[in-house]
Amino acid sequence: MPDKRQHRGPHPDDACLFTPEALPLLRNAVSDLSWLLTRGYAPTSSLKVVGDRYALRERQRVAVGRCACSDEARERRRRSQVDLVEVAGRCLFIDGYNVLTSIEAALAGGVILHARDGAYRDMASVHGTWRKVQETVPAAELIGGLLAELSVARAVWHLDRPVSNSGRLKTLLEQTAEAHGWPWEIQLVPDPDKILLQTDELVATADSGILDECGRWVNLARAAIDRWIPNVNLLELSGSCA
Numbered sequence: 001m002p003d004k005r006q007h008r009g010p011h012p013d014d015a016c017l018f019t020p021e022a023l024p025l026l027r028n029a030v031s032d033l034s035w036l037l038t039r040g041y042a043p044t045s046s047l048k049v050v051g052d053r054y055a056l057r058e059r060q061r062v063a064v065g066r067c068a069c070s071d072e073a074r075e076r077r078r079r080s081q082v083d084l085v086e087v088a089g090r091c092l093f094i095d096g097y098n099v100l101t102s103i104e105a106a107l108a109g110g111v112i113l114h115a116r117d118g119a120y121r122d123m124a125s126v127h128g129t130w131r132k133v134q135e136t137v138p139a140a141e142l143i144g145g146l147l148a149e150l151s152v153a154r155a156v157w158h159l160d161r162p163v164s165n166s167g168r169l170k171t172l173l174e175q176t177a178e179a180h181g182w183p184w185e186i187q188l189v190p191d192p193d194k195i196l197l198q199t200d201e202l203v204a205t206a207d208s209g210i211l212d213e214c215g216r217w218v219n220l221a222r223a224a225i226d227r228w229i230p231n232v233n234l235l236e237l238s239g240s241c242a
Helices: 023-038 043-053 058-067 071-080 096-107 136-149 166-180 192-198 220-228
Strands: 091-095 111-114 120-122 154-160 184-189 202-204 233-236
Touching: 023 043, 023 058, 023 071, 023 233, 043 058, 058 111, 091 096, 091 192, 096 111, 096 120, 096 136, 096 154, 096 166, 096 220, 120 220, 136 166, 136 220, 154 166, 154 192, 166 184
Parallel strands: 091 154, 091 202, 111 233, 154 184
Antiparallel strands: 111 120
């Protein structure tokens, strides 16, 4: 069936899966998974062990997996994170779908996860096809307003060319930037991750795989959400790990 979604909002089951009563259990699961990852256990099998132990549903397991990380990964990500004030006058490489989708989800009331490394992650990832929703333009304008406020000299958005409708998003972002006079460049590339991992420019993303290897990054999505979306559906699952 065609995708007719108009919002990047919550899944119908989220109200039951992420109740206040469920949060302590989910935080314990994040802590346990982080403990295993710190000691070198494989992520997939570790998540299954933890998920089975706490009888987690599939979306709960996804949330736990996106929030957990090893001690080493957490410290590495913290060391490479750059304060937002340092982007003034600089070029910023943006992980396009990663940042935009999180803002769209936050605006639509979707679940936003506060992960152990301090990043915010959504539960509405793009898989193969992107579709414009009612939050798309407001999300792009919110990001653009923040970049302008931070005096970013140039923002280069990287979009996955293989994702269907990436060309339409490219056009939408270009039109948004032109309307506001923002210094944006929108690139369609086969693999944004490869570029973001290798660049010497500052990177805006919350993708854990990129954060583990990139040079320097900024927590752009979290900053935008904290500043402009006070009613965000935020789940604090950062957990703890001895």
